[in-house]
Amino acid sequence: MYDWNALWHSHASLSRPFDASLKNSDSAPAFAGATLYRAAQDEQDIVVYDGGDHFVLLHPQQGRQLHLAKRDLVDIGIRLVTSDENQALALPYLEVLVDNLATGEAACWRAEVSCNDDGELLAGGELLHPEQPPHMQWPTLSFAGDAAFAAAMQQQWQDSAEEVTMDAAVWFNTEVLEQQHATLPPLDARSQQMCERYAEIIRREQAALSRQFSDPALMLIAEVLRDIQFDSAESCRGLWLAVESRLLQDELDRKHGVDGDALLQQLKNLGYTQEVALIEALSPVIDV
Template identity: 60%
Template sequence: MYDWNALWHVHDKHRGGYRTPDADINQLADELQGKLLKSARDEHDLAVYDTGDDYTLLRHDNGLQMLRVAKHHLFDIGVRLVTADEGQALALPYLEVLVDNLATGEEAVWRGEVHCNDEGALSVNGETLRLDMPPRMQFDLPFKDEARFAAALQEAWQDAAEHTTLDAAAWFNAEALEHAPEEAPLDARIQQMCDRYAEIIRREQALLSRRFSDAELHLVAEVLRGVHFESAESCRGLWLAVEARVLHDELDHKYKVDGEALLEKLRALGYTQEVALIEALSPVQH
């Protein structure tokens, strides 16, 4: 359900200590008025209880340590640009922000149509898109006005803003080219497009180099040596090719990486990020 060990370490400043060193932390349901969700397997493991509005985590660590985590704080925020019809009454592309709390069952979605003016500036619902600040959004959630939620939304937006806006710009550029009247190719125009493409790829590669370890990049490079992309559209879904090699050839063991974690990173990539990774790691074709 959750990575309890991660929660234990993230909230380490909120733990409390108790003088009951011999207490069996798997037998405290009555005292805590809760239900045991996860039992401790040994003296160093965590026991987790559902105690109503909180999860209570217990562990023997220089005495009995206890941590209460409010369920309504355990929300996830996902930001994505939707460029294919998913049945919504919105013009493509549109921005979608999903807030989901698995613990409480609370969920809310905000969507806004993205537009591009003649100067190439992007906006959503009439508001210029900025990399440093999310657009105004309305969520029907009980914690929507809390500072913790505002900070998490800001962080989620800043993590996603650059590749989201690059994907949106790429979508509008492709749309404009598709409807533009045919004209004789001009060397200067082609060079301009190549320069812009190279700059987009350079920026994405700089970000990706910090997201992936060297071992993960070597693994992806080996996969790409056996893959040929016939068209620009075929570059989407790089994680599928990596997953196949991980399953069949156990490349994660060969390169000593966490295969599932790598696949999660690849699934989260936008189109321009996938292209940037392919450009960086694919062998030169002669």
């Protein structure tokens, strides 16, 4: 269910000593109302007791114990969705997934993301702030009102906000560029500002990607991109599918001396901003 040793280390500051005579995991105390959930695999391993609404973790070698409420063991995932996943929402949209394996509860919150005239991002009409998550309702979660859940959501949002913001910036800036390209009027100050921000985001991502991909891999991707045209911001997602098709049809991995499976996994792991950066860097220049 969990990586118990990782849980111990992340909450070790909350642990407290137990009877030193019970350091041997085989003689660990049977806590009132708790049953042995997991025995230690070796001397360094953690013993776990299930106390109903909490777990008791014992570190026999250290002679310490740790109580963790099940309702606090929450996993939270936050992402900006930029490709069609059969949801009745316009792209892009913000998705927040909450999962608690210990209590068996899970829920999902989604909201369409938009950009106002000042370049500010909104989710469900509410301004997004890097330090504060948007207002979300979790009616099906028993721990939704807990301070620990609010703190976990706050931390996860702060960890994810930069990536969400960058992906959204690329999405909306790309749309502006497409609209400008279609009509070809002079760029106003706002559009020029968005173009400059877009260029800077892409430049930074390209610098990082140049260290992640080998030169032969980049040459392979460039060859694939020569035959592809991206007509919209949404179409930039799923670059790995185009590469996979050419690997199967033309064995480009053999041609360029690249591990095809490893390259596909690298591409699958890319975020939207990173995919756009690769496309911008490696796509051929088209005269208009």
